[in-house]
Amino acid sequence: MILRKHQEKLEQALDTQAGVVLLGPRQVGKTTLAQDIAEQRGAVYLDLERNADRQILEEPDLYLDERMGQLVVIDEVQLMPGLFGTLRGQIDRRRRAGHRTGQFLLLGSASNTLLQQSAESLAGRVSYHELTPFILDEVGQGALQALWLRGGFPESFLAGSEHASLTWREDFIRTYLERDIPSFGLRIPAETLRRFWTMLAHEQGGLLNAARIAAGLGVSGQSVARYLDLLVDLMLVRRLPPWHANAGKRLVKSPKVYIRDAGLAHALLGLETEEALLGHPVVGGSWEGFCIENLIAAAPRGTEASFYRSSAGAEIDLILKLPSGALWAIEIKRTTAPKVTRGFHIAADELDVAERLLVYADAREVPGQGGLRAVPLSGAIDRLQTI
Template identity: 35%
Template sequence: MIERIASQKVLQLSKVFKSVAITGPRQSGKTTLVKSLFPEKVYLSLENPDTRRFAIEDPRGFLNGYESGAIFDEVQRTPELFSYLQEILDSSQEAGRFILTGSNNFLLQQNISQSLAGRVAILNLLPFSTDELFAGSKAAPDENELILKGLYPPIYDMGIPPEDWYPNYLRTYIDRDVRQIKNITDLIVFERFMRFLAGRSGQELNLTSLAVETGVDTKTIQSWIGILESSFIIYLLRPHYKNFNKTLIKRPKIYFYDTGLVCSLLGIISKDQLLQHPLRGSLFESLVVTELVKKRTNTGKQINLYYWRDKTGHEVDVIIDNGTSLLPVEIKAGKTINSEFFKSLIYWNKLSGQKSGLIVYAGDQEEERSNGINVMNWLSMVRSNI
């Protein structure tokens, strides 16, 4: 089993909080993780119809059988349990009594905030990071193969070809999770919307344009974006709030948490197709952005990533906000350093009065420039303390 970086944080939280909730997309490894970390606890999946019916119809009787604690998988399926869990947790000071998992952040967070606030620690578990997948390996992974395959555990643990796994994953997600969150009558239109969205990976979220293309109104698009975001399919990178005397773009940029899913939605099934595809640069950018997100979520830290763009078209792909300092990052899919890589960071440094920046690219040469802008291989950056 591939060791998960989040393990250390989950164990730490279980020693100080009465309960720990692990959220993340379906098939990201939540069940495998909690079973390995808490082998002494009884495991129950609330996806099981009989177990779920018992928990819904007689929550007090159900919980009476697990007073010493348990792992409740996909617990968002039984919101009736949360108020009763509160009663049990309040009656004891025992830490780590119940371990909860859920594949819908909105439903789980909503129930926790209503009943279990202050009693439960929440940690997001995303698909494998490259640091996990290639831990201890000296060989550099092929970024194009990673983009194509994605990083969902079943593709690596079970050896399922991505061209077989992703369409089935998508079908399961739409049929089960989407229906659970919102009663969408035309799932075919929703799937078409996802394909349109995949074609906008790394771009600004334009609700009006998506509505026209999909054939529904903007309120529906906004609702569907919320579904995809809460179920960890897409990540919205918000614009940074500092404007440096320039009018800023205020719309977020869209990224899918997994590039393999994007490739499947776009019909990219081979490396040759990927190398020639007009979205290859956006897909490489998506890979790097999501790796940065995983660096934070795996250690239980808040995500401190933004982007910056003004209305004249100047843009910085990522701004890492460390509280007292900002690090602008440009992401380039090319393997050869050229002067075009530096233009946006030089412009941003003039506006901000800083002398810093990072070019993250697919090449191997690394440089430290006198203007404060460093050049770094993308994998080296992911493995660094940045």
């Protein structure tokens, strides 16, 4: 059993808020984590994918009034959007009765859909948290290669063999395409969406070129934007925006796009073993995306992530704007040589960053020129978690 770092944050949120919304893709471990919390707190657990539990909430106030003061966990809450108005009234009534914290834990698999549904009804009444697949800090430095190859979905990471792990991920992708996405009422051909998803995997970490992708798929640019919005909403793809504060500079305006879980990217490309990955052209982009996901997950809540690239060639792979306003410039290279390009320092000077890091493939921390410090991924995670 791997202890999720997020459990402590959720426990703290429930101790201070009436409701907590936990977002994350399917099969990432939300239900397991919520059931652990429910067991400790004597809570009731409802899964809205089960008809019996949906029927329980056909008259939600009748049921929830009987659970006044008790934590209620509702899984896949986005399947009953009309429930949010009821939850608002329930939270307000419970507050008046003296039950101001730890009343509802809501789990959802589609971020924007759920946020839009709940934002107006539950504004100021809930806090939002995202559960990611396993990150390096949870599984340990010794499992870095396995985590990168297999990804962080628990069933994939803990599989008994590389083949079993790849098979699970292929089934996961098929299930999303054939069952989960149609359940949102979206009429997108599964084969077209798979081709789009695979094209993004081939371009892992590249600038989005919607026109080229549209031509390759034989669809319109608007369709490509809709497909991308969907995969971002399902928390399967990250759209990393460009830094935009320097209005006087000619900066790249297209976002970078990453398959968020490296294991899913490898499954889309049919890469089963580490040898196959290391021999594939996507290896650099895969490593960059893997590091970015770990770093963003480790950063303090409220951190904003972007990248920087100017027309003159100055570039930074990842900029983290911390809640304090300080900027961290992070370069990511799968190399043992602790060196960055001159363009990195030019960009860092332009932005007046507080910290310059190179995340590289060696295990040592070494100082570099211009205030740069080369660190392994685990070292960068440690630094972010101690802010």
